[in-house]
Every structure is written in C-alpha cells, then in structure tokens.
Amino acid sequence: xxxxxxxxxxxxxxxxxxxxxxxxxxxxxxxxxxxxxxxxxxxxxxxxxxxxxxxxxxxxxxxxxxxxxxxxxxxxxxxxxxxxxxxxxxxxxxxxxxxxxxxxxxxxxxxxxxxxxxxxxxxxxxxxxxxxxxxxxxxxxxxxxxxxxxxxxxxxxxxxxxxxxxxxxxxxxxxxxxxxxxxxxxxxxxxxxxxxxxxxxx
Amino acid sequence: xxxxxxxxxxxxxxxxxxxxxxxxxxxxxxxxxxxxxxxxxxxxxxxxxxxxxxxxxxxxxxxxxxxxxxxxxxxxxxxxxxxxxxxxxxxxxxxxxxxxxxxxxxxxxxxxxxxxxxxxxxxxxxxxxxxxxxxxxxxxxxxxxxxxxxxxxxxxxxxxxxxxxxxxxxxxxxxxxxxxxxxxxxxxxxxxxxxxxxxxxxxxxxxxxxxxxxxxxxxxxxxxxxxxxxxxxxxxxxxxxxxxxxxxxxxxxxxxxxxxxxxxxxxxxxxxxxxxxxxxxxxxxxxxxxxxxxxxxxxxxxxxxxxxxxxxxxxxxxxxxxxxxxxxxxxxxxxxxxxxxxxxxxxxxxxxxxxxxxxxxxxxxxxx
Ligand SMILES: [Zn+2]
Numbered sequence: 231x232x233x234x235x236x237x238x239x240x241x242x243x244x245x246x247x248x249x250x251x252x253x254x255x256x257x258x259x260x261x262x263x264x265x266x267x268x269x270x271x272x273x274x275x276x277x278x279x280x281x282x283x284x285x286x287x288x289x290x291x292x293x294x295x296x297x298x299x300x301x302x303x304x305x306x307x308x309x310x311x312x313x314x315x316x317x318x319x320x321x322x323x324x325x326x327x328x329x330x331x332x333x334x335x336x337x338x339x340x341x342x343x344x345x346x347x348x349x350x351x352x353x354x355x356x357x358x359x360x361x362x363x364x365x366x367x368x369x370x371x372x373x374x375x376x377x378x379x380x381x382x383x384x385x386x387x388x389x390x391x392x393x394x395x396x397x398x399x400x401x402x403x404x405x406x407x408x409x410x411x412x413x414x415x416x417x418x419x420x421x422x423x424x425x426x427x428x429x430x431x432x
Numbered sequence: 433x434x435x436x437x438x439x440x441x442x443x444x445x446x447x448x449x450x451x452x453x454x455x456x457x458x459x460x461x462x463x464x465x466x467x468x469x470x471x472x473x474x475x476x477x478x479x480x481x482x483x484x485x486x487x488x489x490x491x492x493x494x495x496x497x498x499x500x501x502x503x504x505x506x507x508x509x510x511x512x513x514x515x516x517x518x519x520x521x522x523x524x525x526x527x528x529x530x531x532x533x534x535x536x537x538x539x540x541x542x543x544x545x546x547x548x549x550x551x552x553x554x555x556x557x558x559x560x561x562x563x564x565x566x567x568x569x570x571x572x573x574x575x576x577x578x579x580x581x582x583x584x585x586x587x588x589x590x591x592x593x594x595x596x597x598x599x600x601x602x603x604x605x606x607x608x609x610x611x612x613x614x615x616x617x618x619x620x621x622x623x624x625x626x627x628x629x630x631x632x633x634x635x636x637x638x639x640x641x642x643x644x645x646x647x648x649x650x651x652x653x654x655x656x657x658x659x660x661x662x663x664x665x666x667x668x669x670x671x672x673x674x675x676x677x678x679x680x681x682x683x684x685x686x687x688x689x690x691x692x693x694x695x696x697x698x699x700x701x702x703x704x705x706x707x708x709x710x711x712x713x714x715x716x717x718x719x720x721x722x723x724x725x726x727x728x729x730x731x732x733x734x735x736x737x738x739x740x741x742x743x744x745x746x747x748x749x750x751x752x753x754x755x756x757x758x759x760x761x762x763x764x765x766x767x768x769x770x771x772x773x774x775x776x777x778x779x780x781x782x783x784x785x786x787x788x789x790x791x792x793x794x795x796x797x798x799x800x
Contacts (some may be wrong), residue, residue, distance in 0.1 A: 253524060254523075255522065257523050346594065347605075354590060389608060392611075419580065427765070
C-alpha cells in the first residue's frame with residue numbers, strides 16, 4: 231500500500247507520460263494531470279480522442295515529409311504551386327511559418343532536423359538522400375535553404391549547397407535582417423552586421 | 433565607471449539586497465560564509481553574465497525559488513545605464529536574460545556595458561597553472577572588450593565540438609569535416625588576431641608594472657604562443673597559418689580522433705630574465721608576476737574603453753603580504769571604484785571610501 235500522501239499508480243503513470251513531452255517537467259506534468267482529474271470525464275475523452283485521431287490520420291508525406299492526411303500531401307499535388315521552386319526546411323512546423331507569409335508558392339522538402347554530429351545527427355539521419363534524388367529527378371530552378379541562422383542551420387545549409395550546386399540548380403539562402411519594429415539601438419552587433427552585409431539598393 | 437546602486441533578489445544567500453556603494457574603494461569585512469564572495473560573484477555576473485567561481489547558473493538562484501535578479505545603476509562615460517541579469521530556474525534547466533534600460537537584449541549586446549576586472553585567489557595560479565587558466569584570463573578581458581570576440585569564441589567552441597564528433601565517428605565524413613574546419617578558421621582568425629593585439633599591449637603594461645614591483649631588478653616578458661604559427665598579425669596571414677597547420681596535422685588528428693590545431697590550444701609564455709617563470713621562478717616571483725598581469729589587464733581594459741572598469745578583489749589582498757597588497761593597489765592607480773572583500777581588517781593604508789560589515793547576508797556601513 232502506498233504511503234499516505236504519495237501519488238497512487240495510475241496518476242503517477244499519467245504524470246510520467248506527460249513529463250516525457252518536450253518542455254514539460256515533472257511539476258508541470260503533475261499540474262496538468264490534477265487539472266484533468268478535476269474536470270468532467272468527457273473533456274479527457276475529447277483529448278484522448280483528438281490525440282489518437284491525429285496519430286491515426288496524420289502521417290509524413292512520402293515526397294516532402296510534411297505532415298499530411300493524404301499521401302502525397304496537398305502541397306506536393308497542388309498544381310498552382312511552382313514545382314521548379316523548392317524550399318528546404320528543418321522541421322515540418324517550419325512550413326507553417328513560411329506558409330503564413332503567403333510569399334512562397336513553390337514546393338517544400340522537410341529534412342527532419344539539422345546536421346549536428348555532437349548530437350548524433352549526421353546527413354544519414356536526415357532526409358538528405360531523398361532531397362538529392364528529388365532534385366535529380368525533377369527540373370528544379372531554385373533551391374531555397376530556409377534553415378535557422380544558427381550554427382547548426384549554417385552548417386546544414388553549407389553541406390546542402392555543396393551537395394546540390396553540382397546538380398545545376400541555383401541554391402539560395404534566406405536573407406538575414408533586423409526584426410521589423412525592432413530598435414536599431416538595441417540590436418546586437420551580429421544581427422546588425424549581417425543586416426549590413428545583406429543590404430540592398432532602393 | 434561607477435556602480436551607484438546594486439539590487440539583488442534571491443541571489444545565493446541574499447533574499448534581497450539594496451546597496452549604494454561609494455566611488456573609490458569599498459571594503460567589505462565579514463567572517464566566512466556570510467556572503468562576501470556571493471556579493472562579488474553577483475557584481476561580476478552583473479557585468480559579465482558569468483560566475484568567476486565557474487558555478488552552474490542554478491547554484492546562483494537561492495534555494496527554493498525560481499528567479500534570481502541582479503540589477504545595477506551604472507554611471508558611465510556614455511551616460512547612466514540601468515542593467516539587469518536574471519536567472520530563471522525551471523524544471524528544464526535555467527535561463528538567463530539581460531536587459532539594458534528596460535529593453536531585453538542579447539548577451540552579445542549586454543556584455544561590455546559594465547566592465548569588470550576580477551582578482552580572486554585562484555588567479556594566483558595564473559603562472560603555474562594549466563594553459564586553460566591563461567586562455568581564460570585572455571577570454572575574460574577580450575569578451576568584455578569586443579563583442580565580436582565573444583561571438584567568435586562561441587562559434588569556435590561549437591564548431592570544435594562538431595569537428596571532434598566528426599573525428600570520433602566510425603567513418604569520418606570528409607565533407608562535414610571541411611565545413612567545420614572552415615568555420616574554425618573563420619572564428620579562429622578573429623580570436624587569434626584579438627589575442628595577438630591584446631597580448632602586445634598587455635606585455636608592455638605588465639613589464640612596466642613588474643619593473644616597479646621588483647624595483648627594476650628583473651624583467652618580465654609576456655608573449656602570446658599561438659598554437660598555429662603565422663607570419664604577420666593580419667587576418668589573411670593568420671587564416672593561412674591556421675589552414676596550413678590543419679593540413680599538416682590532418683593525419684594525426686584522424687588517427688588520434690581529436691582536434692589538435694587552433695586557438696583552443698594557445699598559451700601565454702611568461703619569462704623572467706629570459707627564463708621560464710613557472711619552472712624557474714620562486715613562489716614570490718610567480719606571485720609578483722601575477723600581480724603585474726592583473727595590473728596590466730586593468731590598464732589595457734581601461735585604455736581600450738577610455739574608461740576605468742570596476743575592480744573586484746575577492747579575498748585576495750589577505751593572501752598577499754602587506755607590501756605586495758599595497759604595491760598592487762598602487763599599481764592599479766587611479767581606479768574609479770573598487771570592491772574589496774576580506775575576512776579580517778587589512779593591514780596597511782587602504783584608505784577605503786567606505787567600510788561595510790557583512791553578516792548573514794546583511795550589509796551595513798561602518799560609521800566613519
Ligand atoms: Zn508533400
């Protein structure tokens with residue numbers, strides 16, 4: 231029998247499951263669990279159903295590795311999109327960010343991460359081979375590498391550029407700039423220096 | 433510059449602290465474990481975002497709370513600045529944030545606003561300790577002096593860790609190795625050039641200070657020993673030197689599976705009358721050289737910023753004999769503000785602007 235005041239079996243198990251999620255530690259997990267236990271049964275049922283529904287119906291597109299219900303995904307089958315423009319992103323969620331801008335009308339390729347040997351992630355762990363095959367088999371005018379402007383994003387972009395340039399497509403990289411509405415005075419020098427390098431005539 | 437006000441909240445053993453230090457020398461007297469080192473650590477963190485005790489950030493946050501804040505009002509040459517460094521403790525680790533005049537800024541922008549020169553007992557190993565201590569000495573000064581140095585150092589460390597991981601892999605990816613080596617050359621060149629220029633200035637000041645301490649009987653030579661030699665202190669020559677050294681050591685690095693070339697293996701050469709100080713100097717000579725190096729660091733920092741940094745001396749004057757302690761303070765000369773801790777009242781004429789007692793994380797001015 232558990233000691234008085236200690237957390238009993240199913241509750242401990244649920245807390246344990248929640249704390250496996252990213253950014254959720256044991257304290258937050260406990261808070262979520264006690265919240266759910268205090269709410270009506272149907273709310274928990276809806277949460278459980280939504281998780282299973284998403285899990286059963288959503289998969290990775292076999293062409294671009296975006297999250298999708300239909301395979302290939304609508305981004306890959308949409309005739310309005312320019313198949314000669316390819317945007318390479320690290321994660322499926324990055325597609326949402328670029329799509330929100332409405333400024334890109336080409337196709338995507340999700341790498342599934344960034345190259346970082348010290349974290350055990352090399353090119354073989356990512357969808358790099360599939361990218362090269364894709365570029366080799368479809369006429370691609372431009373490949374836009376939209377990885378983050380951090381060390382891993384830079385190294386990944388350089389690696390892909392070396393791999394893709396010999397295939398004859400134009401390889402481009404997102405420009406660096408100042409945040410809109412930001413204050414020049416408080417921008418750090420890295421950001422400012424990169425923005426200066428990427429200046430353009432007007 | 434002058435720190436006119438310091439406020440701490442949940443930092444180490446301080447629940448809250450509000451302190452209005454004086455310009456000039458502030459002497460803090462207290463028994464051990466009352467909060468002397470914690471105070472100087474907090475001052476150092478307010479300036480550099482880092483603890484000189486190499487403590488983990490979560491150790492700074494007072495036990496049982498989630499947020500530690502260090503706040504200061506500084507009077508600098510370019511105006512008054514409100515600065516704050518906060519450490520938030522979450523289940524997933526700790527997170528530091530910085531603000532200048534209420535604006536959140538990145539670390540690279542924050543660093544160098546409130547410049548500090550710290551001198552703690554472990555610095556007395558600067559001559560005899562491992563090369564990493566001397567690289568740390570250069571890094572601490574240069575990171576505050578130039579934000580591109582700090583940035584290059586951070587990039588260099590990441591690229592180095594990646595290169596080592598590539599070298600340790602079962603089959604070495606030559607393409608990736610080349611990418612990380614290009615990054616190492618780029619950031620490494622910035623680091624080497626900055627160190628070269630800094631040590632040239634440091635050497636002049638250190639020889640001058642040492643001459644005064646040793647009554648001109650002995651000569652201290654300080655030189656920069658870059659791991660990869662170069663023909664001239666220019667960007668192109670340094671990059672070429674790094675590239676050549678990487679090529680020359682490529683096979684050895686592959687066999688030993690570790691990166692052997694670059695500024696992570698730099699050192700300082702310290703000689704007294706042309707003899708290696710660590711091997712041939714007496715303990716007294718080695719200590720005198722450390723004092724000369726710290727005085728030189730202060731002088732170069734002051735000249736480069738055209739402004740006196742804060743001087744933080746944690747329990748170090750009592751480690752020195754009275755004559756050296758006096759010589760050190762005289763060597764630093766016209767500091768604008770200093771924070772000095774000691775367990776005992778210090779012998780000799782220190783002329784503190786104010787003496788404070790520290791007891792159980794409470795600081796009270798001693799009536800003049
Ligand atoms: Zn798709």
